[in-house]
Amino acid sequence: MQELADVLGCSRMSLQQIELGRLQLSHRMAERIALHTGVSMSWLLAHQYKVPPVCRRDPEEPYTREVYRQTRAEVSQPRVDPLDLRFQENILAIAYHRLNAVLEEAYRADKTIYFNYQLKEFLEELDRQWPPSAKLEPSMEVATTAALFHERLEKVRRAKQRSKPRD
Numbered sequence: 001m002q003e004l005a006d007v008l009g010c011s012r013m014s015l016q017q018i019e020l021g022r023l024q025l026s027h028r029m030a031e032r033i034a035l036h037t038g039v040s041m042s043w044l045l046a047h048q049y050k051v052p053p054v055c056r057r058d059p060e061e062p063y064t065r066e067v068y069r070q071t072r073a074e075v076s077q078p079r080v081d082p083l084d085l086r087f088q089e090n091i092l093a094i095a096y097h098r099l100n101a102v103l104e105e106a107y108r109a110d111k112t113i114y115f116n117y118q119l120k121e122f123l124e125e126l127d128r129q130w131p132p133s134a135k136l137e138p139s140m141e142v143a144t145t146a147a148l149f150h151e152r153l154e155k156v157r158r159a160k161q162r163s164k165p166r167d
Helices: 002-008 012-019 027-037 041-046 065-076 082-108 112-129 142-163
Strands: none
Touching: 002 012, 002 027, 027 041, 027 065, 082 112, 082 142
16 A cells, blocks of 8 residues: 555555545546456446455456556656657657647636636646756747657667667
8 A cells, every 4th residue: 555655646545545435536537546456437436345456558458467468567767668759759749649639628718817727737747747858948939849858769769679688
């Protein structure tokens, strides 16, 4: 329980209170638990704990100790192969698409100020967690930014690959 609390960045007491039903499991906490353990977020949020847990990747599969071990290995020992870098770039592309879609809805509802506020808060939290190593001038061109960071990420990937012990 303490190990999970440490991984999730919360107290053991909070987890116990959630487990006992004295504290409501938030969407954000369920998301973190699912990410770090491999258990289905939908199962967590359904609050039907008498139903056996299912796997996050495949809700048709039961959640097992092996799923937990694989998930912990992936989170604690991320791969450094070239496809992983492309996968991360795809995630950024999807995030950009989603941000635009959400902005469109915020604009329709005349809530762009609140959208900007939440986006700023989110980015500041990411900066606190992983402070940028270099101060770069922002570009207003998405393609320019994508190309610049592709080069920078590729350079980091190559350095990580060189330092990785060989079998």
